[in-house]
Amino acid sequence: MFTKMKNSSIGFLAIFFLILAAAGALLGSSFFPFFRWYLLLLVIGAGFFPLTRILFAAFRDGGWLFSRVIGLAAGGYAVWVLGLADILRFTGRRALVVTLIFIGVCWVLFMLKPVKKKMDINLIIAEEVLFFGLFVFWSYLIGFRPQASGTEKFMDYGFMAAMYRSTSLPAKDIWYGTDAINYYYGGQYFGVYLGKMCGVGVSYAYNIYRAMIAALGFALPFSIVRQMAFDRMEDRPHAGAWAAAGGLIGGAAVSLAGNGHYVIYGIFGKPLGLPMPDGRDYYWFADSTRYIGYNPVNTADRTIHEFPSYSFILGDVHAHMCNIIFVLTVVALLYAWICTGWENCTGRAGRENCTGRERGYLPDARFLSAAALIGMFQWTNFWDYVIYLTVAFFCIIFHALNSSCRSRKKRTVSAVYHTAVLAVLSTVTSLPFRLQFQSPVSGVAFCRTHTPLYQLLILWGFPFVVFLLLIVTAVGNYRKKMPGAISGGRNGREGTAEDAGENPGYFRTTPLPDHFALILGLCAFGLVLVPEIVYVRDIYESSGYPRSNTMFKMTYQAFILYGMMMAYAVICFLASRQRLRRIAGIAAAVFFGLTLGYFPVSVRQFMGNIFRYKNYQGLDATSFLESSYPADAGAIQWLNENVPGQPVVLEADGDSYSTACRVSAMTGLPTVLGWYVHEWLWRSDPEDLNQRSADIETIYTSDDAEEVRSLIEKYGISYIFVGSEEYAKYGTVNTEGIAELGEVVYSSNGTFIVKTAEG
CATH class of the missing domain: 3.40.50 (Rossmann fold)
Known part of the structure; x- marks a missing residue:
């Protein structure tokens, strides 16, 4: 066994060095800033891994991929707060010192802390190779159109350039020079924080940061869905292979796939004679993000329904895109949290041996970390703050209902207590930003226009059907508080009524990952539904775009949550022993495969022929100025x-x-x-x-x-x-x-x- 593991590690490392050699050949002069950035990420990841391993003890990889995001958030937030307080000048050297101090604290406090669950070293190495390969891949793609020009790139690049220049925070607003930036600029700040520390100028940092987000946009969902699938199928033959396949589907679903619009209009539009916008006779990759109000035209209700793949290709380093890595980390922390609560409080013996923390009297470190990150969203992307408060609240309710350690009264107290902790900690985390920010929102109004049902089905019908199938599967397993068939673990193994204790959890007859996937699907469904009911009022209301911003920001996160839910459901259906579920899994996998066609079509349309190396321009975002x-x-x-x-x-x-x-x-x-x-x-x-x-x-x-x-x-x-x-x-x-x-x-x-x- 040891020899097999050693050989696997050597194989993965060989692949890593092959990718490294390819990066040196393909990226040209851009390779050196790219590699400095990668090495800094590796140091941050390794430095914060002792802490992350504790937070993600439920994960077989110890949360390796999330360690760099946790480190980025912790170190960057500390530097930002110290800068706001005029305690620290925002320079690369000072930021690096603060970050290294954090790393030292992590190793001193957490390295020797025992973690019961062993890590899979091969999995960690494989995930690092996956991330590095994706980082190189996106850096290569971006080099075919690196210009920070068009759409909102002037704004995003300008914010980063302003913070590169400024040693105090917040920086001045580039377009209102008498005042500071009055926008949630945290996403761009973290790119500057990394760039300053590794000595990469803003002209390269803009695109390298963009490539990093896209790479993590695949790698982080891979880790989440892979772990969920493994927890579900741990006792099944080839569980690791099924879990890895689920992770790959999850990564692709979040970061590469298009929506149903591409399948209907991009693939079958011509054969079916479907009309295209502006009288065109061809599909354009942006059509999938501008459908409601555009085809057919409705000048009173033009909307936006973007998704990560489009953002990564378009290249606006905007708040909704920058925050992807942090929202995925919140999702992972919430899953790790409810996993721990599920395992610690299983059965009568577990109930008798629970500590105060496990009983819910003290908040868990995973929950606290998620709450702090959610509070940070007011600074990085305010819309995500409201969205993930809601996701966390659903997890709180589930956590309270599913502990066999608590009476009904204690479950209620636990839910109220954790909700209060979430509200207080997220508010405190966001306070430094809110003290100097003036919100442009002018209220909430009921929608006067609504999306035709057929358009909702074209955009969201596929993940919604998968969600319904997952509900049907869960209902089939669900037997509320029935003795004799109480689940004893995350994968749904059955135990006895005695093992379950006097107060078994409400949903313990269904595997935990199924429930978490249902929470993701339910929240995604709500995010699609809300813009059909209410919208946030802004200056676009009077110009024919009343719910555009609301639909944009909410359905963007719906796409991410649906993507992970769908990937988990598909792999579970495919691995099922039941014929109907396998058929459903095959059908869903086929349709999902069609949505992946969006990516190569979009790359070709926006970036040109990426197989013609002479068209590669490098990663300098200002290379367009001369022309x-x-x-x-x-x-x-x-x-x-x-x-x-x-x-x-x-x-x-x-x-x-x-x-x-x-x-x-x-x-x-x-x-x-x-x-x-x-x-x-x-x-x-x-x-x-x-x-x-x-x-x-x-x-x-x-x-x-x-x-x-x-x-x-x-x-x-x-x-x-x-x-x-x-x-x-x-x-x-x-x-x-x-x-x-x-x-x-x-x-x-x-x-x-x-x-x-x-x-």
Whole structure:
């Protein structure tokens, strides 16, 4: 046995080094920043593994893949709080010192703490190889379209660039230079935190961080679903192989698959003669995210229903995408928590030997960790805060109902107590952010428009049917508090009524992973249903997008939760001894296989031919400047090389999702006003924005030197940038008057920069 394990480890390590060699050949000059980033992740993962192994004692891998996310969250959060309190300057060296201190504490406090369950070393090595291979794969794909330009990339890159420049937190808002960022910027912050520590500049960090999230977006669901499937089939032949297959389906379902829209319209659309948006005769990969309100057109109710695969390909390092790795960690912690409660309190002997912690009097470390991470979501992606409070609450109810250690009264007390702990701890964790954040939300309203049923079925019919099949399976196993057939463990092994104790759990006749999958499916169903009932009001309400943001953020998480539920259910059906379940599993696996076709189609449409290596451009997100802004690229580069900190640089303001504000976005230097609609959403003060826009035009066009100087002083403008966008927007720019406002520090091909007296 030992020889077999040793040979497996050697085989996995050989694969690792083959992937490493391929990365060196494929990534070119981008390999060195990529590999520095990977080594830092490896150090963080190994450093926090003693803690993670305790939190994930129920996992055969000890939570290895989650250790780097736990470390990222703990170290990054600590550095952020110390930065907000002006105790610590946000530099790479100081962040690294804080992180190493945390690692030292983890090893001193937790390394020698006994963990009953043995780890599977081969599994850990295999998971590391899987993650590394995916990290290389996504870095290679991204290199075919690395530009931080288009959609919301200017905003995301600009946030990261601003935090790279700033040694204090929060950084200034790049598009509202007199104030700090008023948005949940935590996701971008963690990319900067990693980049600063490993010495990778923002132009590479943007895309490497994006690749890391996509790789973990597969690897983390793999670990969760693999563990759930193994717990379900532990006593079955080839349990490890079935579990690994389930994990692979889970990873693919969350990070690579499309939705049902792709299957219906992308595969069968032409044969069935289905209409495409805008009169097109072909499917475009974004169609699956813009269906309700677009095909057929409904100008009063245009919505968004994105999913991770689309996000990873599109490349906006936005809040909903950055937070994927943290929400998956919360899901894993909640599963580990209810696993521990299930095992510790099984049977009369267990009830008699339970400690206070196991009886529910003290919160478990897994639960506390999940609650703290959920609180952090107010800073990383506020929508996920509400969503995962709900998921955690369902887990609390399940945990309370299923302990044979408690009477009905104690179950109620436990549920109330854990809910209070969740509310308090998540509130405390989010407090540093909420103290300096002004919410742009203006309330909740009932929906006046609703999605046609056939469109809901096209988008969500497949996972919903799998969910129903899983419910039917669970109901078949369920016998509420019936003696003689009480489950004695996670995989549903039967025991006796005496073993179950006087107060057996309510659902112990069904395997624990089935219940957890049902919780995920139920929450996902609710997230799809909520935007049909209510929506969060924002500035888009009056322009034909009333529930767009609500549906976007809720169904995004529904896709993730449904993906893991569906993967678990499919592998259980396929492994079942019952013929009907196997048939259902085969049918579901076939349909799921069709959804995976979305990924190669989308890659080809957005990134081109990835098999033509000469098209590979590397991971520099600013490589487009020379071609897109030939007159301004040199001036932007001059600012990056010569201007430290975050002084205000004036440039022309512009519309959201446009090419305007390229200076602030590509340098992280704040300007007076940037993308109008975004700032309207964040600040809810259009009158102020209109005044700023008028003042900017005055500075560029007015002949009144005194008025211009007063405006420069009003906004604290240190530099004035005059280039292609300014000439295009204002027509006649008073170049002579602007040049006289200070020192011309850069001039080339009509583009020039003036350093004012404020600078």
